[in-house]
Amino acid sequence: MKTLMIALASATALLASSAMAQEKIKIGAAPYGLNAEFMQIWAAALQDHPAVKSGEVELTVFDGRYDALVQQDQFKTMATQKYNAIIFAPIDVDAGAAAVQTAADAGIPVVGSNTRVNSDLLASYVGSDDTISGYMEAKTVLDKIGCKGNVVILEGPVGQSAQISRLEGNKKALAECPDVKILEDQTANWSRAEAQTLMENWLTAHPKQINGVIGQNDEMALGAIEAIKAAGLDVKSFSIAGIDGITDALHAVKNGEMTSILQDARAQAQGALDLAIFNAKKGDYKPQSDIWVTYKDMPWKDGKEKIYNVPWTPVTAENVDKLLATRK
């Protein structure tokens, strides 16, 4: 009897909620994968958006599982279910175009976020320019070693758009210091463990010669730090930089072991969601996220811009505690 009552009650609740959902704007978010910290912060920021909290928007996050085909199928599902708008962070710059086409055919606006896609059909894109962060991190390393000496570069998976752009930025900064020699330059696939092994071997191959480590993300910079510690060397005698501002890296910055540049996942996510709602409501919308107030350099411009560049924030001894406080 009790079970029956519960079943009845939940059935009623289900009916009620689906009736309510009719009024809501249905927005799907399709990130390339949810295994790493950055995308988790990104997805959590979407759920934290005022429009989602107030119930104005019904948000569903799809895990792309790092597979272009999985993402494409998710777009088909969203088209069938008549979503009002889609937020898209594709795994691949070219493979993502087919998914955007699927949405366009179904008349669903797509807003890009974090990773780029080669498609003119995107309503807008909210992300950060990796060329700039690549330049900034390399510049920090080179400034600290006085524009002379030897550096190594830990690259992301070759061919990924972030690796290509960050390397372009790295090289631009290195070109300004012709006396600096690149001793090694290899991929560690964004992985801390792989970077640790590479750095251990490089420290052996170039004893007392490495002055700077340019890690194209924080994970790899942290792997290099572990290798340096394991070799019994002083981490602070190296100049080490990473990108992204993941929690472990914030702690390392606090300890004075490295520098990092925060890629603001929250701003990329909430900015994209504001634009998605704007497009779903055909322009009848004012942005609700506080990020538009935070970043004066990225004006809303009536939601009409094609590209919104979220500025990079260098993590420093001054702001690190404040950033750590947000990672609870």
Add this chain to the structure above:
Amino acid sequence: MSVGNNKNAKGWLGSEQRRLLIQEYGIFFAFLILVAVLSVSNEFFLTAGNISNVLLQTSINGVLAIGMTFVILTRGIDLSVGSVVALAGLVSASFVTTSATAGISGAPYPVVVGLGIGLLVGVACGAVSGVIVSRFSVPAFVATLGMLSAARGLTLIYGGGRPVPALTPAFRWIGTGDVLGIPAPVVILAVVFAVSWWILNRTRFGRYIYAVGGNPHAARTSGINITRIQFVVYVVSGGLAGLAGMLLSARTGSALPQAGIAYELDAIAAVVIGGTSLSGGVGRVTGTLIGALIIGVMNNGLDLMGIQSYYQQVLKGALIVGAVMLDQKRNYGA
């Protein structure tokens, strides 16, 4: 390199023993040649620091590969070890972290608690696979493929997808400490190897493993409890994967949910390069150790020479296929 002590398991086949001898020394010679080439081509290769590095870098795969040897000797396979590495590494880390947010309540616990939990997680995963394979006769490939997926999912659920940083120095010692100058993971690998060697070569259980893999029907007829043997090898592999997971967390200083991806492939590669037959019953844990060392030395050597990691992958692929071709020739050809 003990070869002659094999009488118990294979003593009835004189020529088999001779073949094993060639097999074992064959892989050992290949290893020596590789070391010789690298020593000549890079001045740093044969330094004490680098030898210590290579052993350190081999330790995790070595531990996994030894567990894998037990399984493969019974004609099985354990595809789940990479995921179990992540799960055990993360769960144990949550007991020994000083981070207020990432740990479970009451953390950090003493290091023995963390180690015990990590081993337990590994053993539990192995036990589940073992029951499914031995009791329900599900092919090992399928059972452990299921565990590969499930254990990775559990890892992400347990930690909410977040890493567990700030492990206690006592726990980190197993990854970064040393015993009389020898890195702790290397000492652990040596102990795992010695115990495994003893089990496989000196105990009745070890002989049964070879018997079950060599000819299951004959083993059953002669009264060996096949179900139990098959169960235990997955427990061994799971437990060692748990140990490897903790070594990895301790070494990197933070347990990552995406750790250990594709580690099963390197472990299987070490076993295969080491001359253990995928059709079961034939193989040596010594060969596995050398197989793991070959992979470690090759990666290290190519890094020292500044050769791109893509070439390392190509070479490793060639080595694996070459080793199995030799194996096929031994079993069916010539």
